[in-house]
Amino acid sequence: MDGLAVIGIGAGLAIGLAAMGSGLGQGNAAGHALEGMARQPEASNEIRTTLLLALAFMEALTLFSFVIAILLWTKIG
């Protein structure tokens, strides 16, 4: 296997694994938030704001690896 192929696989794995992790995390958070909203509709505004904040923090992790994947990818071309 030559170096370029390894870089390609690395870039693909980086973004794929990160997307998997933050997808699981965000799904979990959103699911519980929805549950909370269904139980207490009057608190839904507060829950929504906090949920968005939490999702933003989880999203950041994927984006860090997205940047790494792009950096790796530019090495190939």
Added chain:
Amino acid sequence: MGGRMAQLAMVMEELKPAVVFHVGPIPITTTVVTTWIVMALLVVIAWVTTRKMELKPRGWQHLPEMAVEFILGFLESFLGKNGRKYLPLVATLFILILTLNLSWLIPGSKPPTMDLSTTLAFAVVTILAVQILSIYEVGVRRYVHTFTSHGLALLPLNIIEELVKVVSLSLRLYGNMFGEETVVTILFILVPLVVPACIQLLGILFGFIQAFIFTLLTISYLTTRTEAH
């Protein structure tokens, strides 16, 4: 396969901001030009909609009032009556980032927020403003105390935390906008019709959410920094 790779490489080249002209040694890129256009647009909208202000809003005067009241509601839910002080900073950030995110609706322009320079500038300004406002609010002694309250050993960690906020704030906005635009452009090569349009429709939503999250994080940083520990 080789042809497609070459096409992709061309797309990536196209997504970078192009240099339009030079002012002395400083290159002026499309990012800056689009930001100027958006700024001019916002000034014109603000001037036109508030030219004949009335106590009871009528017609276009609703537009700026809606935006300001939206942000004010969030500020006050976090900081109480105290939040009104920070309205100029936070509302300006929200309105400017929202318009920049949606500026790809102007034909031939790319959102300036998909350039890391723009988002980094926003993040640096925001975090610096938060530090200065918190010194102003709680005084120098208590400001320093928030860094050393859990022992001197944690001081470097606390300082790094502030610096990482700049990185994460800028990378979040940049990554989202850049990723969205890249996906649309690559989809245009693969399926030229319909599918990219659907993603672009989502892009309007994402542009709004990203601007909202940026301001939300600004508010929450303000809250944690300006409240006495």
